[in-house]
Amino acid sequence: MPTDYTYTDSVVVPSAQAHTGQGLGTGNPADAFVVEPPRTRTKKTPRRTRTNFEMLAWLFMRLSGVVLVVLILGHLLIMLVLDGGVSKIGFAFVAGRWASPFWQGWDLLMLWLAMLHGANGMRTVINDYAEKDSTRFWLKTLMGAATVFTVLLGTLVIFTFDPNI
């Protein structure tokens, strides 16, 4: 059967759909442009986890978000607006605040919640955007290491802070 349709100015648009370029492996030259079939069960398909981790992560985002709104807006108000704003911030000002267990607790809570909230958000983004499992694994490992480092370092500083150094 003759193909009588014309390609408009030979406008060849590459596939806008996500594909890995690996194709289906059937030897057909068009395979590279075919989206690999999703949801096929392979040995690599993760098993059912039977845990509530995803639900707890989702709940944590909602609850920590509400608390962070108060903590961060309060923090910004104290640091940038009240009592002369940024001009007052110095070593003495921080030392004075951290003399009180209340502000130590405030900053500690803000550090932990903000870091875990941000890390969980990034985990979601990586899960959504990484195409290969290995990329996904390494990005999450890197992010986890950075999170643990920041949280531990911050906690150490808050608890061992010496105003006399």
Added chain:
Amino acid sequence: MSTPTVEQHSAALDAAEAGGVQLITVTLRIRRFNPEEHPEPVWVDYQLTLDPKERVLDALNKVKWEQDGTLTYRRSCAHGICGSDAMRINGRNRLACKTLIKDVNPEKPITIEAIKGLTVLKDLIVDMDPFFQAYKDVMPFLITNGNDPTRERLQSAEDRERFDDTTKCILCAACTSSCPVFWNDGQYFGPAAIVNAHRFIFDSRDEGAEQRLEILNDREGVWRCRTTFNCSEACPRGIEVTKAIQEVKRALVTRRF
């Protein structure tokens, strides 16, 4: 008596054909893909003269029947019930049989392509197997315990109303293939599967809610939903898809705590 009636009728038809209908020229820009002929998808323009009150499906039929018989697409009932002809028209997922030409800006070329996130087999036809696999995974059938009753399983009007919205699904895949999370790797269950789980989870006659909730509590379940509302916008049946997903999330949270 009968003869004049027929004449009147045909006279009315003639009038409609002569002056009542304003035909316009429309360009359909269809993303065609035939792996046996050309390894890459190509956009092909087709010029048509038709009534703007006709549907996109009529335009596709006109192309297939009068210009190019190789154009391939699914359609069955052509009245928005079978869910065969979901496609991306001017960048939005719609049913070709429910979309009028006049509503998709016929002054410019109307772009038509296959729904995204599923393997394109040819032209506008995609492999729906992964979509139906996700649907089957949520067990879309009545699950009960004990002996079968000797009569119907009765239900109050309020209990029926609880899941009325999600009974409207026709499994056209417009929602699932509009979901950016599904586009990524296709492992997410997708809005359509969750809608059909919702239909049974909130059915007072069903006793399998806990099993379905357990399936949707997994890493590829409801918690991957980002509430982008693409699904609610795409649904040709007007189902509040995102709301249904949120209700499943809420059921999970309240049952687990």
